[in-house]
Amino acid sequence: MPNPFRFDPVVMPEGSETLRAEVRAFLAEWQPRWSPRHLGQSWMRLDKEFTRDVAARGWIGMTWPKAYGGGDRSMLERYVVIEEMLAVGAPVGAHWIGDRQSGPLILRLGTEEQKKHHLPKIARGEACFCIGLSEPGAGSDLAAVRTRAVRCAEGWKIDGRKIWTTNAHHSDYMIALVRTAGKAEDRQRGLSQLLVDLRLPGIEIRRIADLTGEAHFNEVTFDNAVVPPDALIGTEGNGWEQATAELAFERSGPDRFLSAMPLLEALFAELAEAGADRLSARGIGQIVAELAVLRRMSVSVAGMLERGEMPNQEAAVIKELGVELEQRLPDLVRSLSDGPVGRSIERPLSEIQAMVLQVSPTFSLRGGTREIIRGIMARGLGLR
Amino acid sequence: MSDLLMDQLNRVLRGMADMALLRRAEHGTWPVALDQAVAGLGLENALVPESQGGAGLGWADLGGVFETLGFHAAPVPLGETILAHWAMGRLGLSPREGVALALDPLTPGVCGTVSGDVHVPWGQGRRLLLADIDQEGDESLLGLIDASTAQSSALATVGRDPAVRLVMNDAPVLASAPAGPVSLGSALAVLRAGQIAGALSRVLDLSIDHGNTREQFGRPIGKFQAVQHLVAGLASEAACARAGLQLALVGFDAGGGWEHAAVAKFRASSAVTRATFAAHELHGAIGVTEEHILHYLTRRLWQWRDEAGSEHDWSERLGQSLLASGSTPLWHRTVALLKA
Numbered sequence: 001m002p003n004p005f006r007f008d009p010v011v012m013p014e015g016s017e018t019l020r021a022e023v024r025a026f027l028a029e030w031q032p033r034w035s036p037r038h039l040g041q042s043w044m045r046l047d048k049e050f051t052r053d054v055a056a057r058g059w060i061g062m063t064w065p066k067a068y069g070g071g072d073r074s075m076l077e078r079y080v081v082i083e084e085m086l087a088v089g090a091p092v093g094a095h096w097i098g099d100r101q102s103g104p105l106i107l108r109l110g111t112e113e114q115k116k117h118h119l120p121k122i123a124r125g126e127a128c129f130c131i132g133l134s135e136p137g138a139g140s141d142l143a144a145v146r147t148r149a150v151r152c153a154e155g156w157k158i159d160g161r162k163i164w165t166t167n168a169h170h171s172d173y174m175i176a177l178v179r180t181a182g183k184a185e186d187r188q189r190g191l192s193q194l195l196v197d198l199r200l201p202g203i204e205i206r207r208i209a210d211l212t213g214e215a216h217f218n219e220v221t222f223d224n225a226v227v228p229p230d231a232l233i234g235t236e237g238n239g240w241e242q243a244t245a246e247l248a249f250e251r252s253g254p255d256r257f258l259s260a261m262p263l264l265e266a267l268f269a270e271l272a273e274a275g276a277d278r279l280s281a282r283g284i285g286q287i288v289a290e291l292a293v294l295r296r297m298s299v300s301v302a303g304m305l306e307r308g309e310m311p312n313q314e315a316a317v318i319k320e321l322g323v324e325l326e327q328r329l330p331d332l333v334r335s336l337s338d339g340p341v342g343r344s345i346e347r348p349l350s351e352i353q354a355m356v357l358q359v360s361p362t363f364s365l366r367g368g369t370r371e372i373i374r375g376i377m378a379r380g381l382g383l384r
Numbered sequence: 385m386s387d388l389l390m391d392q393l394n395r396v397l398r399g400m401a402d403m404a405l406l407r408r409a410e411h412g413t414w415p416v417a418l419d420q421a422v423a424g425l426g427l428e429n430a431l432v433p434e435s436q437g438g439a440g441l442g443w444a445d446l447g448g449v450f451e452t453l454g455f456h457a458a459p460v461p462l463g464e465t466i467l468a469h470w471a472m473g474r475l476g477l478s479p480r481e482g483v484a485l486a487l488d489p490l491t492p493g494v495c496g497t498v499s500g501d502v503h504v505p506w507g508q509g510r511r512l513l514l515a516d517i518d519q520e521g522d523e524s525l526l527g528l529i530d531a532s533t534a535q536s537s538a539l540a541t542v543g544r545d546p547a548v549r550l551v552m553n554d555a556p557v558l559a560s561a562p563a564g565p566v567s568l569g570s571a572l573a574v575l576r577a578g579q580i581a582g583a584l585s586r587v588l589d590l591s592i593d594h595g596n597t598r599e600q601f602g603r604p605i606g607k608f609q610a611v612q613h614l615v616a617g618l619a620s621e622a623a624c625a626r627a628g629l630q631l632a633l634v635g636f637d638a639g640g641g642w643e644h645a646a647v648a649k650f651r652a653s654s655a656v657t658r659a660t661f662a663a664h665e666l667h668g669a670i671g672v673t674e675e676h677i678l679h680y681l682t683r684r685l686w687q688w689r690d691e692a693g694s695e696h697d698w699s700e701r702l703g704q705s706l707l708a709s710g711s712t713p714l715w716h717r718t719v720a721l722l723k724a
Contacts, residue, residue: 004588004619004623005619005622005623005626005627007623007626007627007630009444009630009634020719083719087713087715088715261715264714265713265714265715268706268707268710268713268714269710271707271710272707272710272711273710275707276703276704276707276708278700280703280707281699281700281701281702281703281704281706281707282696282699282700282703283699283703284702284703284706284707284714285646285650285698285699285700285701285702285703285704285706286650286654286695286699286703287714288702288703288706288714288717288718288721289628289646289647289650289651289698289699289702290624290650290651291718292628292631292647292718292721292722293624293627293628293631293647293651294624295718295719295722296627296628296630296631296722297623297624297627299722300627314623316616317619317620317623317624320616320617320620321620321624371609371613373616374612374613374616374617375609375612375613375616377612377615377616377619377620378606378611378612378613378615378616379612381588381592381615381616381619382592382596383592383595383596383606383611383612383615
């Protein structure tokens with residue numbers, strides 16, 4: 001019986017429950033510092049002191065070889081750590097990108113020098129990375145990127161503009177997808193990835209305020225910015241394949257369905273105190289059942305990634321349904337909680353609610369819009 | 385093991401359970417040859433412990449079988465028979481023919497009797513009934529009931545697999561035992577979840593095929609984004625139904641019970657709405673004709689969605705339990721549901 005989806009059973013490694021308890025105890029010490037508004041921002045929020053504390057526990061770069069500052073641990077152990085952090089809305093923004101994709105990219109494709117230079121710093125919580133993909137003219141159509149890098153005596157000269165770069169204003173490095181050969185019409189061909197030190201001259205970072213008043217987004221302009229020759233990551237001209245492989249890692253993790261977990265916990269705490277009624281019971285039971293299944297799939301995908309497989313179809317399902325669940329939570333809060341939770345921002349539940357509600361449109365945009373993901377899924381299923 | 389058993393069953397069903405057979409079965413012709421071929425596979429004692437002469441398999445070994453039954457909309461009670469033999473084993477009794485399963489629990493009466501009004505799939509002519517018996521608190525009792533004095537009437541259903549309604553008053557309980565972590569209701573919920581997952585997989589296959597072959601506006605309709613999005617949504621629901629099933633099967637084997645059944649049946653039942661909408665929307669008018677196979681699957685999906693607890697019943701029970709222990713964060717309870 002053919003079935004396009006494999007969610008193989010997963011055996012959690014020995015010691016993972018002890019690790020989970022350690023992470024929970026660590027987070028319990030930090031939680032009193034976080035306001036409802038903080039919790040609503042979840043993993044977008046950045047706190048370098050928190051990141052250094054996480055690093056000190058050995059929880060950044062966990063799966064990397066010890067020779068590069070990592071912990072030589074399994075992806076499933078890493079999974080335990082990151083899901084616990086996401087579940088409480090911890091401010092992991094300063095190490096999130098580096099740990100989730102930039103570091104693994106460098107580990108997979110970097111030269112020995114690049115690995116030795118960058119990975120230990122990421123693992124120590126001392127180097128913050130951001131993603132340079134989208135441009136004003138290239139969002140869903142990523143192959144339309146126009147930022148160019150031309151070889152020069154000192155290395156590469158970059159001209160162009162990246163936008164929607166989360167936390168670039170706090171980042172030390174960007175891994176940017178740029179055109180290094182050919183013309184715009186060549187699309188996916190002739191692109192490369194460059195690891196750019198954002199402190200170099202010719203690079204201007206402008207914060208973009210969002211509808212909540214926060215400014216996680218940035219526009220990064222390159223104007224004759226020169227980077228050394230060793231800024232090239234991987235193979236020249238292979239940027240498209242490298243960047244899309246990175247996206248598989250990005251799409252399947254628990255950040256795709258846990259972004260609003262603090263809101264759900266806040267609602268639950270209020271309902272539990274008020275006492276169960278049938279409507280609340282159904283609403284809560286439904287969400288937990290859905291989360292349990294998404295988690296089951298996500299853990300399974302982590303296991304497949306660990307074995308070197310590329311579970312693109314499975315990852316797309318998690319992304320598609322995970323963000324849909326996240327986006328439903330503000331309305332679930334409105335339907336189940338007592339009193340006009342959405343009318344003003346004066347109690348903790350309302351504060352988290354207000355933040356999640358306003359950022360929720362981005363849940364189905366980041367890492368590939370829902371519409372693009374569905375098209376990719378359909379193609380993978382044999383349509384077209 | 386799951387794949388092996390699944391392949392064996394799939395070969396039989398693929399060869400014999402075609403649309404003509406489904407049509408005849410729904411018009412009252414019992415598929416004798418198919419029934420015998422399925423019985424010949426010897427799967428009925430899969431869940432009976434080896435010490436009692438069974439195969440001693442785990443729940444996880446049966447996932448493929450449950451899904452394959454759904455994939456083919458097979459009009460045979462293999463799933464129910466496997467559960468009946470399992471339940472008899474739990475009562476310390478050897479399996480026998482003619483034992484049916486009640487979809488709903490019965491209410492205990494005086495002196496070892498039970499009463500109730502229950503839906504019994506494949507129950508026509510059967511005089512022995514296995515059922516959960518309601519008790520105070522969370523523990524349920526599994527019972528074997530003498531249903532010979534029950535009023536039996538044929539039940540018309542959307543799914544159209546044979547079923548009866550049994551109304552009994554003070555029917556004797558012939559044997560009973562504590563159900564253990566997995567009640568009959570939980571087991572039935574997971575069987576139906578498996579059948580739903582399999583049928584969704586079939587509906588997905590049909591939809592992809594239709595998208596690639598049906599042409600309008602000079603091209604296969606699968607080229608249109610709107611169609612691609614329908615298929616992607618359908619596929620996502622099928623994937624989740626399967627993942628929920630896996631969670632429950634592994635959960636049962638690891639000592640879990642109703643909570644795991646709740647997750648599996650909730651997710652499978654809730655997948656049906658979106659998936660059947662997408663499939664019918666995509667197939668257009670041909671998809672609602674008698675002569676097209678789609679309805680043999682979607683009607684059973686609608687039927688199984690509501691048997692052994694709907695998404696509403698299970699989410700309510702799970703939610704009540706979560707709210708009752710409100711000092712435990714939801715996240716901790718969510719993590720605990722996934723047993724390695």
